[in-house]
Amino acid sequence: MKKLLFALLLFSTYLLQAQIVGKVTDTKGEPLPYVNIYLQNSYIGTTTNDDGNYSLNVSRPGEYKVIFQFLGYKTLTKTIAPSTFPFILNISLEEETTSLDEVVVNTSEDPAYRIIRKTIAQRKENLEKLSEYTADFYSRGLWKVKNVPEKIMGQEVGDFDGMLDSTRTGIIYLSETISEIAYQKPDKFTEKIIASKVSGNDNGFSFNSAQSANISFYENTIELNAALVSPIANNALNYYNYKLDGVFYEGPKLINKIKAIPKRPNDRVWQGYVYIVEDDWQLYGVELSTTGAAIQVPFVSNLMVKQNYKYDSDYDFWVKISQSVDFGFGFLGMEGDGRFIAVYSNYDFKPQFTKKSFTNEVLSFKPEANKKDSLFWRGSRPVPLTDEELRDYIKKDSIQVLRRSKPYLDSLDAKSNKPGFLSPLTGYTYKNSFEKWSVGYEGPLRSINFNTVQGWNSKAGLTFNKWYDDNQTNTLSAAVRADYGIAEDRLRFTANILRNFNWTDKLRFSLSGGSTVAQFNDTEPISPLINTFATLFFERNYMKLYELNFGRIAYSQEIFNGLHLYSAVAYENRKPLFNNTEYVTIPFDDVSYTSNNPLMPNDFNNAAIAEHNIVKSKVRARINFAQKYFSNPDMKFNIGDNKYPELNISVENGAAITETRYDYTQFEASLNQSITLGNKGQFYYNLKGGTFANGDGISFVDYKHFNGNQTRVGTSPNYTNVFNLMPYYDFSTNKSYFEGHVEHDFRGWILGKIPGINQLNLNLVAGAHFLSTEERKPYSEISVGIDNLGFGKFRLLRVDYVRSYYNGGSDGAFIFGLKFLDLLGL
16 A cells, blocks of 8 residues: 555656656666756756656647757657647667767777867867856755664764664765856856755755856866866876777767776776767767775765766857766765766856856855745656655655654653763763753763873863754853863863854854963964873873963854954963873883973973963954855855965954063964865965064963974874974064965875876875074975875875974974874864
8 A cells, every 4th residue: 555655656746747757768678867858959858867757847738859868879859749748758769879980090099089189179169168157957966875884983873863774774865956057257156046955854955056066077177176187188198098989970960989098097087988079079978987096085986977968059069968976985884875966957158247146155045945845846856756765755754743853852862862881981971852952971081191290181071062943053062171180189170151153154152261281382282192102102291281270251253254253351370380290101211201391391390481360362363365155044154265365363462460571462464275286286385474562571371382293293184384393392482483384285196197106096295394583593394295195995194204404404204194183183
């Protein structure tokens, strides 16, 4: 009975509309997915779904010529004259028989090279024809996982809120959008989403977007984490070999099917087929794939792009009408696959744009975009749902009310709220999902570290979180934490409250206070974990600490698009601290601990600071020029843009309570940017400069400290904010200063061309770093390294050789980069 009801519901998705519907198969009766179907001389069209089903939005009786186009199959035109609807039209397509009989074969060179050269020569002209347009856009995205383990790295995975079945398999993301898009070269783009649907969430907003789906092989490179060279790029002949696989006719047009073969397997390239129209030298279609290794996303096993084009007789150009992106992935025992499809229609290549046509808002949602009912979607989506997708919508839409109910949420909480055997040591969280709050306990086992001031130390605490909306954009959080050091025998407490009002202008207030140990450099250049290993196993106690007793209030908000303001005022009491232990796991005869005084490492009796009180305030403005952003009624997402740098300007002021010598004002500005240079890699720079007013007698705490590194371990993805061989506090200053960092990641552009080495998929990285202060001679570093090291899907290691130069001397060492520590927040 259930199967009968489902079949009736499935059939109704096609018959409740006035449309031409049917199924497209091959000659063996197998369904053909993503066949292009459109009315001749129009942009009224659709594509088949994974099951081969289609529905073409035609409602008026009359005579129509319906064209069925699919790469690898003969294009078929059917003339029909429906008088009633729905009109059922099932089609069987024959495989295209390619031939080389009409091609004069030159024994010295494959004829594909002539075609590719002519297409490359006309690449800019073809791009120019796409210099501006408007269009209607439809997209659908699906992620599916299978055989999901119940635990990953000891943590319960759960059933993804009921998305997984008994075999731990299911669809975890299904969403579709209908939107209007507009483009004007070189980079003006806007998308207005008319309708958005997310399976299982009738208040959800889709993450699908036309800009992220925009893959143009007329560009020299295609950005997919890495810049992949197009088979028809200006320099494509340096990366590909070509073979003419055959030719066939599309009407009077001769279509060349050309196989693109990478010269080097691990270059940032594609492999597969491009279909090029003879004489027009334009794309008819592409079937190209790449690997996770090529785009340097190891958990992606493969990624395939298919595009189909149709001839526009009014415009005299072949335009893209559909695209599908298929991918497979696997990580930590979890496997899956996904597909994003896109359908373009109603192009206008002569739009009347004005100065107001484009703003920094790249994507927006029209009112009630996520409230469209099922009747709207049945009449509007150009690609029918598959049986699997329809079942997912029915299942999740039917249970979403249940999943928001108190009994259901209480049952989920009852399962997750059960404490474990190690909860007193590792931590525990109690959650009330229906009332939208949780309380937690942070166990001491997760934060055990060692330093020479506290000895063995750890933290434990209590947290409270409250959210006022389903998307958790309006939240309140509070925490109380205790920090105890055995050697120091001192217990300290801190507390904080954070109120986040929204994700639109990101208005936040926070209040914090208590007593803690703090590094003299408040950017914390050495992590507690790395310091623990350096201290216990190498007798190098680099971390230098003082006691901070404080009360602080802070505020941040995006005042308007591109201007983010941060401010804080704090009352601080600073006290000196001294070493309290000489314990070491592996002692060295020629090495011993230094004092906790960063100014005089061999002075164990005098501290770098005297106890004092100060009121400290800071205001920082972050400016992102011409910042692009996505928006929906609940959130605003700023988009990184490498066209312009980010500018930070800050003013920090100290007002001493008793001694005026601690009064000061510090001004600082920084400029940083990441620039994509196509397939030649990524270039980064970070420039900083500042000065002090009335800073002669200030506390060492308030000096400008620079991020040094004496551990020989790097933890950041790139080194544009650190000097890897510089002592942590040797160059700290209360005068004027300037520092600059540049780094270029070649992303395989060099190493990918060296035989043998190119099999390893490594990246060459080069950098330079410079520091100048009033008191000291300039300090500089140069470095060269290898990135993307690792095993299998774990490529989170890096090794650099760094050379430093100061005062006529030079030193060198290897730096071992552990990028996963940054990802884990360690």
